[in-house]
Structure formats: structure tokens, C-alpha cells
Amino acid sequence: MSTPFVAILMGSDSDLPQVQTTIDTLKKLGIKVEARVTSAHRTPVRTHEYVKDAEARGCQVFICAAGLAAHLAGAVAANTVRPVIGIPVETGPLRGEDALLSTVMMPGGVPVAAVAIGSAGAKNAAYLAAQMMALADASLGERLLQDRADNARAVEEKDAALQARLAGG
Structure with missing residues (x-):
């Protein structure tokens, strides 16, 4: 059986400085992490293929960080029934407010959990994913x-x- 993990997808490598907190927090809690740069708009087929592959290999939660239009979390949620957490990246002229609205305004039946804009949200995405996984992992619950x-x-x-x-x- 494969080791459960969290998949982190970023719309751009420029998102990594904010997402590094997510990665570090998950690792500190002993959670396996995979991270990819993929785009809902520029690489939609690759994004879809990764989601399906990650799910088959034991991904428990997807965390998606994107700025501006921020469709990545929604594109991932459209392709899985695993939990998806969106991190609105603090960027652009609206400093992430557009990304927040793009992340939370999902149609009924295709949920995306959204955290705060920026680094606090990036850290909370890790904790939220860990809490979800801890429902089936008592030792992770103890670490939390x-x-x-x-x-x-x-x-x-x-x-x-x-x-x-x-x-x-």
C-alpha cells in the first residue's frame, strides 16, 4: 500500500516563496509531500493527468496555490472528490483579493476550501490538510x-x- 501524501500544485514557480511554509509545516508534521508547477490554463491536460495519477497513488488532499484568476483549485476539484484547499497567492494589483474570490466562488457540488491570502493562509492550508488526514490517522492527530x-x-x-x-x- 502506498504512503498517503498531500499534493501541492502551484500555478507558477513564483508562488513557491509563499507555498514553502505549507511544505515545511507538512514535513514538520511527518506528512509526505509532492509539489508540482502546473497551470489550469497553460497546462490543463497535464494538470488533469497529475490529479488522476496522484489520486491513484494515495494522495489524500490537494493544496492549490494560485494568484490572479486562481482557477487551479477549481480545475483540480473538478477532477477529484478528494479534499481541495485553495491558497490565494498575494500578487497582482489586487494583492490576492481576486485570487480569493476566484478560489471561493465554486459552483455547488464542487467544493474548494479556501484559506487566507498569503503566508498565514499557506500555513493554515497545511494544518487543515493535516487535520483532515488525522481523522484516519491517530498518530498524526497526536502530532497535531x-x-x-x-x-x-x-x-x-x-x-x-x-x-x-x-x-x-
Whole structure:
């Protein structure tokens, strides 16, 4: 049996700086990742073929990052019933607002989950994919709980440092 994985598709290699957070977060959680540059408009056949191949090989969730018209997530969702998460890339004259609207405005029956524009959304796409996969993977669920606890502890440590600085100053 193949190892479950998350497939990340980018409309352009210029999306990689924002998507790197997604890749890093998934890897930190111990999730196998594949990443491809493919376009809903410029390489539609290649996109379709990759989605079908990835699904057959064990892809559990697709994450699609695109800017401007941002049709990539919708094109992927049209070809699979696996969850699709869209990351609206912060680019162009509207700074990603057009990509957000293109990502969320899907017809009924072909859903795409959308996260925030930019790097926070890219990180949350990884966490959302992990949470979906954790429904069938208890050890991944435990890693997510540990990550959440580590994040809370980091905030508490920062607050303690602030309080110490304020008390001394």
C-alpha cells in the first residue's frame, strides 16, 4: 500500500516563496509531500493527468496555490472528490483579493476550501490538510495536539519574557 501524501500544485514557480511554509509545516508534521508547477490554463491536460495519477497513488488532499484568476483549485476539484484547499497567492494589483474570490466562488457540488491570502493562509492550508488526514490517522492527530501545545507554550514563554522586562524596567 502506498504512503498517503498531500499534493501541492502551484500555478507558477513564483508562488513557491509563499507555498514553502505549507511544505515545511507538512514535513514538520511527518506528512509526505509532492509539489508540482502546473497551470489550469497553460497546462490543463497535464494538470488533469497529475490529479488522476496522484489520486491513484494515495494522495489524500490537494493544496492549490494560485494568484490572479486562481482557477487551479477549481480545475483540480473538478477532477477529484478528494479534499481541495485553495491558497490565494498575494500578487497582482489586487494583492490576492481576486485570487480569493476566484478560489471561493465554486459552483455547488464542487467544493474548494479556501484559506487566507498569503503566508498565514499557506500555513493554515497545511494544518487543515493535516487535520483532515488525522481523522484516519491517530498518530498524526497526536502530532497535531503536540504542535498545538508547543505553540501555546511558545506564546506563554514570550509573555513571561515580556512581563519580566516590564517588571524590571
